[in-house]
Amino acid sequence: MKRIGPKPGESIAQWATLNYQVMVREMIPGPQMSDQARAIFEGKLAGIAGEIGPERFIALLDLVVDTCDRRPTIATLRELAGIPRPKPRPQYVSAWNVVTLVVRRHLRLDTESGTMVVVPYARMNAGVFVEEPAPEITASIQRAVDGLGGWSNLSSSYPEYWSAKLNMFKDLYEGEQA
Numbered sequence: 001m002k003r004i005g006p007k008p009g010e011s012i013a014q015w016a017t018l019n020y021q022v023m024v025r026e027m028i029p030g031p032q033m034s035d036q037a038r039a040i041f042e043g044k045l046a047g048i049a050g051e052i053g054p055e056r057f058i059a060l061l062d063l064v065v066d067t068c069d070r071r072p073t074i075a076t077l078r079e080l081a082g083i084p085r086p087k088p089r090p091q092y093v094s095a096w097n098v099v100t101l102v103v104r105r106h107l108r109l110d111t112e113s114g115t116m117v118v119v120p121y122a123r124m125n126a127g128v129f130v131e132e133p134a135p136e137i138t139a140s141i142q143r144a145v146d147g148l149g150g151w152s153n154l155s156s157s158y159p160e161y162w163s164a165k166l167n168m169f170k171d172l173y174e175g176e177q178a
Helices: 010-024 035-052 054-067 075-079 093-104 139-147 150-159 161-172
Strands: 107-110 115-118 121-123 126-130
Touching: 010 035, 010 054, 035 054, 035 075, 035 093, 054 075, 054 139, 093 107, 093 139, 115 150, 139 150, 139 161, 150 161
Parallel strands: none
Antiparallel strands: 107 115, 121 126
16 A cells, blocks of 8 residues: 555545554554544644655655564654754743743733833723633743843833843743752
8 A cells, every 4th residue: 555655636644544543553552542642643743754754754764664563652763863953942941931921912001110010901892801811921031031121121121122132032031940
Protein backbone atom coordinates (compact mmCIF):
# COMPACT_ATOMS: atom_id res chain seq x y z
CA MET A 1 0.00 0.00 0.00
CA LYS A 2 3.05 2.27 -0.15
CA ARG A 3 2.14 5.27 -2.23
CA ILE A 4 4.71 8.01 -2.67
CA GLY A 5 2.93 11.30 -2.15
CA PRO A 6 -0.71 12.29 -1.79
CA LYS A 7 -3.28 11.83 -4.56
CA PRO A 8 -4.77 14.97 -6.12
CA GLY A 9 -7.14 16.51 -3.58
CA GLU A 10 -5.62 14.54 -0.67
CA SER A 11 -3.75 16.53 1.97
CA ILE A 12 -0.30 15.58 3.22
CA ALA A 13 -1.94 14.97 6.61
CA GLN A 14 -4.42 12.46 5.15
CA TRP A 15 -1.70 10.75 3.13
CA ALA A 16 0.73 10.53 6.07
CA THR A 17 -1.98 9.23 8.41
CA LEU A 18 -3.12 6.56 5.96
CA ASN A 19 0.43 5.33 5.35
CA TYR A 20 1.24 5.35 9.06
CA GLN A 21 -1.94 3.44 9.82
CA VAL A 22 -1.28 0.72 7.24
CA MET A 23 2.47 0.40 7.73
CA VAL A 24 2.87 0.97 11.46
CA ARG A 25 -0.35 0.98 13.46
CA GLU A 26 -1.55 -2.33 12.00
CA MET A 27 1.86 -4.04 12.15
CA ILE A 28 3.32 -2.93 15.48
CA PRO A 29 1.46 -3.48 18.75
CA GLY A 30 0.62 -0.47 20.86
CA PRO A 31 -2.10 1.11 22.99
CA GLN A 32 -5.23 2.67 21.54
CA MET A 33 -5.24 6.46 21.57
CA SER A 34 -8.14 8.69 22.46
CA ASP A 35 -9.62 10.71 19.60
CA GLN A 36 -7.98 13.87 20.92
CA ALA A 37 -4.54 12.24 21.28
CA ARG A 38 -4.82 10.67 17.83
CA ALA A 39 -5.68 14.06 16.27
CA ILE A 40 -2.62 15.66 17.87
CA PHE A 41 -0.41 12.72 16.87
CA GLU A 42 -1.64 12.80 13.28
CA GLY A 43 -1.04 16.55 13.06
CA LYS A 44 2.55 16.10 14.23
CA LEU A 45 2.95 13.13 11.87
CA ALA A 46 1.84 15.33 8.96
CA GLY A 47 4.40 17.92 10.08
CA ILE A 48 7.15 15.32 9.88
CA ALA A 49 5.98 14.17 6.44
CA GLY A 50 5.87 17.75 5.21
CA GLU A 51 9.32 18.47 6.61
CA ILE A 52 11.13 15.44 5.14
CA GLY A 53 9.06 14.85 2.00
CA PRO A 54 7.07 11.82 0.79
CA GLU A 55 10.00 9.57 -0.23
CA ARG A 56 11.85 9.99 3.05
CA PHE A 57 8.58 9.61 4.99
CA ILE A 58 7.91 6.20 3.39
CA ALA A 59 11.54 5.21 4.09
CA LEU A 60 11.02 6.32 7.71
CA LEU A 61 7.93 4.12 8.05
CA ASP A 62 9.86 1.18 6.56
CA LEU A 63 12.63 1.77 9.10
CA VAL A 64 10.09 1.86 11.93
CA VAL A 65 8.54 -1.43 10.86
CA ASP A 66 11.99 -3.05 10.57
CA THR A 67 13.45 -1.78 13.86
CA CYS A 68 10.76 -0.91 16.42
CA ASP A 69 9.26 -3.39 18.87
CA ARG A 70 6.48 -0.97 19.80
CA ARG A 71 4.84 1.98 18.18
CA PRO A 72 7.18 4.94 18.22
CA THR A 73 6.50 8.29 19.80
CA ILE A 74 6.69 11.50 17.78
CA ALA A 75 10.09 12.15 19.38
CA THR A 76 11.34 8.76 18.17
CA LEU A 77 9.98 9.36 14.68
CA ARG A 78 11.70 12.76 14.54
CA GLU A 79 14.96 11.21 15.74
CA LEU A 80 14.79 8.38 13.18
CA ALA A 81 14.04 10.95 10.46
CA GLY A 82 17.10 12.97 11.46
CA ILE A 83 15.05 16.00 12.50
CA PRO A 84 16.62 17.89 15.41
CA ARG A 85 14.58 18.32 18.56
CA PRO A 86 12.76 21.63 18.75
CA LYS A 87 14.47 24.10 21.05
CA PRO A 88 12.49 24.90 24.19
CA ARG A 89 11.07 28.41 24.30
CA PRO A 90 12.96 30.71 26.63
CA GLN A 91 11.15 31.51 29.88
CA TYR A 92 10.69 35.15 28.95
CA VAL A 93 8.43 34.32 25.96
CA SER A 94 5.41 33.31 28.06
CA ALA A 95 6.02 36.21 30.43
CA TRP A 96 6.21 38.68 27.52
CA ASN A 97 2.92 37.28 26.18
CA VAL A 98 1.32 38.16 29.53
CA VAL A 99 2.78 41.68 29.38
CA THR A 100 1.51 42.18 25.83
CA LEU A 101 -1.99 40.95 26.76
CA VAL A 102 -2.11 43.28 29.76
CA VAL A 103 -0.98 46.29 27.71
CA ARG A 104 -3.42 45.56 24.87
CA ARG A 105 -6.52 44.73 26.94
CA HIS A 106 -6.18 45.25 30.67
CA LEU A 107 -4.70 48.70 31.28
CA ARG A 108 -6.86 51.70 32.16
CA LEU A 109 -5.92 55.16 33.37
CA ASP A 110 -6.70 55.70 37.03
CA THR A 111 -7.85 59.33 37.01
CA GLU A 112 -7.11 59.85 40.71
CA SER A 113 -3.48 58.74 40.63
CA GLY A 114 -2.81 59.46 36.94
CA THR A 115 -1.21 56.04 36.47
CA MET A 116 -2.18 52.98 34.48
CA VAL A 117 -3.77 50.17 36.49
CA VAL A 118 -4.50 46.56 35.54
CA VAL A 119 -8.25 45.86 35.32
CA PRO A 120 -10.52 43.16 33.88
CA TYR A 121 -11.32 43.54 30.17
CA ALA A 122 -15.01 44.19 29.45
CA ARG A 123 -16.42 43.35 26.03
CA MET A 124 -19.82 42.86 24.45
CA ASN A 125 -20.85 39.33 23.56
CA ALA A 126 -24.31 38.93 22.01
CA GLY A 127 -25.49 42.18 23.62
CA VAL A 128 -24.18 41.26 27.08
CA PHE A 129 -21.08 42.64 28.77
CA VAL A 130 -18.59 39.90 29.58
CA GLU A 131 -15.58 40.47 31.84
CA GLU A 132 -12.28 38.78 31.05
CA PRO A 133 -10.12 38.71 34.18
CA ALA A 134 -6.60 40.08 33.91
CA PRO A 135 -3.90 37.41 33.64
CA GLU A 136 -1.79 36.60 36.67
CA ILE A 137 1.15 38.96 36.93
CA THR A 138 3.89 37.15 38.79
CA ALA A 139 6.49 38.87 40.92
CA SER A 140 9.16 38.30 38.25
CA ILE A 141 6.98 39.87 35.56
CA GLN A 142 6.18 42.84 37.80
CA ARG A 143 9.88 43.37 38.64
CA ALA A 144 10.76 43.39 34.93
CA VAL A 145 7.85 45.76 34.14
CA ASP A 146 8.99 48.07 36.95
CA GLY A 147 12.49 47.98 35.48
CA LEU A 148 11.01 49.16 32.17
CA GLY A 149 9.36 52.15 33.84
CA GLY A 150 6.07 50.53 34.83
CA TRP A 151 2.79 49.87 33.05
CA SER A 152 2.32 53.51 32.05
CA ASN A 153 5.64 53.59 30.23
CA LEU A 154 4.87 50.30 28.46
CA SER A 155 1.41 51.53 27.48
CA SER A 156 2.79 54.69 25.90
CA SER A 157 5.42 52.74 23.95
CA TYR A 158 2.95 50.26 22.42
CA PRO A 159 3.12 49.37 19.50
CA GLU A 160 5.82 51.61 17.97
CA TYR A 161 8.64 50.69 20.34
CA TRP A 162 7.43 47.22 21.31
CA SER A 163 10.37 45.24 19.88
CA ALA A 164 12.82 47.49 21.74
CA LYS A 165 10.84 46.93 24.96
CA LEU A 166 10.98 43.16 24.36
CA ASN A 167 14.76 43.28 24.08
CA MET A 168 15.00 45.20 27.36
CA PHE A 169 12.48 42.81 28.99
CA LYS A 170 14.68 39.81 28.07
CA ASP A 171 17.54 41.38 29.99
CA LEU A 172 15.41 42.19 33.04
CA TYR A 173 13.23 39.07 33.33
CA GLU A 174 14.72 36.47 35.67
CA GLY A 175 11.97 33.86 35.60
CA GLU A 176 10.10 32.39 38.49
CA GLN A 177 11.92 30.95 41.46
CA ALA A 178 11.06 27.31 42.17
